[in-house]
């Protein structure tokens with residue numbers, strides 16, 4: 001049983017450290033953590049939180065955030081963004097970056113990898129034979145260690161890659177059992193997975209051209225969201241694009257972004 005004071009303690013810890021607002025999510029917290037507590041021999045939530053708060057880099061702290069994040073994602077999710085990328089953003093970028101040939105894309109809540117791998121396939125397809133001359137690698141970050149480990153293995157059920165065109169399935173995946181497949185080395189080397197907390201200072205030396213930050217800010221409160229959006233704005237090159245989830249919105253009066261179309265913004 002989770003006491004009210006323990007619930008508040010977890011909510012405050014997660015909000016302060018990760019921006020995620022769980023104040024209405026008591027059932028989610030107990031649903032995801034009760035078993036963890038029993039399995040690991042804790043008598044109550046206070047014991048767990050004492051460990052977590054004493055050492056934020058401990059395995060307990062890592063397990064807590066792994067368990068409390070929602071990681072749902074899939075290949076080709078919100079396909080209109082990939083279409084827009086291919087038709088508008090990439091042709092523009094190819095022209096404007098013809099001298100440096102360095103296109104910097106960040107996938108900021110990459111979860112189990114379906115989104116950054118989809119981006120990498122779009123990029124490979126678009127640059128095609130010229131790809132060798134370009135650096136189009138995608139930086140993919142998330143706060144959950146568990147999903148990042150999954151993502152870098154690149155192992156999926158065959159039914160998960162169903163939404164992809166057949167040519168991509170053949171080129172970028174190899175079958176490893178009758179129902180599983182693995183991302184090819186050719187595609188894996190285009191995606192760099194790193195742990196990064198969106199509440200921290202953005203870790204870039206150079207400005208970015210494209211940021212995908214989809215279906216993560218729904219977990220943040222308005223103030224946290226606007227602060228993050230403004231930090232992303234500062235990190236983009238002029239003309240750079242930010243994509244958010246299609247069901248998300250941002251208060252345009254509070255950012256300098258230009259609105260391009262629903263869920264697409266430009267500096």
Ligand SMILES: C[S@@+](CC[C@H](N)C(=O)[O-])C[C@H]1O[C@@H](n2cnc3c(N)ncnc32)[C@H](O)[C@@H]1O
Pocket residue numbers: 017018019020069070071072073074077108109110111112115141142143144147196197198199213214215216219245
């Ligand atoms: C629902 S998934 C979205 C996945 C993908 N972007 C998509 O749209 O399909 C949300 C992801 O955001 C991550 N996340 C939540 N809070 C975060 C934070 N403070 N910093 C970095 N990642 C965070 C979670 O771990 C989770 O994998």
